[in-house]
Amino acid sequence: MAGLVREVITREEAIHFVMENLAYPWDHLIDEVPLEMIHGRILAKPVYSPEDHPPFDRSLRDGFAVIGNDTKGSSHSAPSFLEVIGEVPMGRVPELTISSSQAAVIHTGGMVPPGADAVVMVEDTVVAGRWVEVRKSVQSGENIIHKGEEIRKGQLLLEKGFLMDFRSAGVLAHAGMSKVPVISLQVGVISTGDEIVPVSKDVVHPGCVRDVNSWMIQNLLTSRGFHCFNYGIVQDNKKELREKLHEAYEENDAVILTGGSSVSVRDFCSELFEEFSSPGLMVRGISIKPGKPTLIAGSLEDHKVLFGLPGHPLSCMVVALNLVLPLLVKSIAIDLPAPATFSFPCTGDIFGRTGVEEYIPCRIVGNGVFPMMAKSGYISALNDTDGFIRLTENQETMRKGDMVEVIPW
């Protein structure tokens, strides 16, 4: 299958090539979580509204349910007088009916009684005995939200693959879902590199640095709804790496190898990825900066995907965010809209190159975006920023004031 391997293709091409060769979307296992724990989880089934919302014509204000026409021309100096015939109880169907020149006390969220077609706000009234003085006219429908006006029965509320947050909880609560089906997709992360030592190591020997990438990837994936297991650090040794890689392959839906940035380790990884089949290694190199030395392999038969990411923390995260995450999401649902990006005028020049897609960490201040140039080894480059500026393959150097695309965190 080695003939299939694509060398240094664009990120878009890589995504489509993998989707096609692995016949996305796949079925994944489904977990069920209580409604209070949906934030950051991926919805496993589309949700449709079981009923209209609101389920009845509902008052948006405290005040009086009236016939709008009865208040025509009402003002402070020329009020209308309506007879108060009762009160709409909360949570129950009102037993009264409003006829001409009548009104009923109603609370926010109460059901508009038959006959009434508007609500006068309590602030615009004065009550005198069984009469209410209306000092402002209301039109038919005013201060009322009609049955089904917000959500229709059967309407699609959330798509399969949607990354949920507190806002999704509102529509799921409306749909009566106290338990929510979520995708269970397990990713294994392996760090490589003879110079990489565990975070827990108190003393870092000269020439070594602590493992950074696997922890960033793990937190990123967890925040986007995936389960993640950290297999620790493997030395630059082909045999050990093969064993760990196969262990992780068996135990996960996806495996991410990170840190093998030196040529020798990249060669190891490439050879190891080639050992898989159907199709095995698919992509060797992406025309992206930073992040070029990226590998993608996978198995259509086993429904597994493997990523080899560059070792620089910044390069690693550019690829994790813009290639790994989209491909994991595509394995669940292929037609989800891409996350929103924004457009801002650039506050300085950015030196770009055609033929390469470039990502520059940036800070947004008001309506301007500052490119934060950083050497690609920087751990902290992302921490003080708001997102990436993306220059497409067709964009060259951008000048101060040019509009650039920003992908927020």
Place this chain on the structure above:
Amino acid sequence: MAGLVREVITREEAIHFVMENLAYPWDHLIDEVPLEMIHGRILAKPVYSPEDHPPFDRSLRDGFAVIGNDTKGSSHSAPSFLEVIGEVPMGRVPELTISSSQAAVIHTGGMVPPGADAVVMVEDTVVAGRWVEVRKSVQSGENIIHKGEEIRKGQLLLEKGFLMDFRSAGVLAHAGMSKVPVISLQVGVISTGDEIVPVSKDVVHPGCVRDVNSWMIQNLLTSRGFHCFNYGIVQDNKKELREKLHEAYEENDAVILTGGSSVSVRDFCSELFEEFSSPGLMVRGISIKPGKPTLIAGSLEDHKVLFGLPGHPLSCMVVALNLVLPLLVKSIAIDLPAPATFSFPCTGDIFGRTGVEEYIPCRIVGNGVFPMMAKSGYISALNDTDGFIRLTENQETMRKGDMVEVIPW
């Protein structure tokens, strides 16, 4: 203490008034979480760098460690020739020293050997026996990141109160923190309203609607690092509400009452909040739209704070996001910078009023922001949007093309 209560003040005034009366910041309990689970948690102690990063002069490329001056003027047609005296091992201190006209093989992340001051990329070289032909000049420092260039020993990496994500994991890993202290702050949520029924209820009787607010609040608070417990729904009954409120008060650092939007329930809540002391009820009403009927109470002695939020889902969330969350964060650290906001030209007119701070859900498309006008009862109003447009108390109607402030989710 009733004389202390402020009626309908601005959101900013309310925040400062509460901070002052409750003598923020408070000490909270601290949990410890493993580094792979820090996303969405609040850092409980400031983190300083225990060492320089990188801890040594480090190569950013695969190639050859050289003396930059030796490559002066090198090009494809006029290369320099350097003697390769060995290879820098990964993860160890090199035992060789580079003298004039010498070079050593080095990998990305390797320690730059004594004598060398630059790295030539492997792509710009050809090896011939023990000689390397250098086809491009490098300047002193090129392709090297110097010791401490990114992070200095003792430098503040993250502030107390910081809401962490995958990016924070990078600097914490650098700092050798495999366990991270996080704030443990417990919030209780109570829903009120005779028309509110539990989500789990299969059949919703006419006049009733399912509880939506408590689930949105719970997911919001959880995503922002707080523990949250849902006390369920209490009917509009002062005695029951008092009991539940005191139960939640005992068991939490903060309590949020939601749904009491009708005048009678608001009156209940206000009276119940007044029963607390030192100082008890502090704020009754905020000049914010939507969200005016908001209550804040608290106890300096017990270190507790209580919020009464309006019942409309949109009003409720405007207040939860822009008043409750900032005050919970201020109880931890008073000087944290406010979350970043953006500025976009408005794609349509927005009818604003002076004297009231207004929040309008919005969608950002490219460089324009669309205000999404919605009746305040809307559950789904937030779901399809990117954030809020905020009009300050001093802003009136905004016209198409005017720049407006946007608070992203």
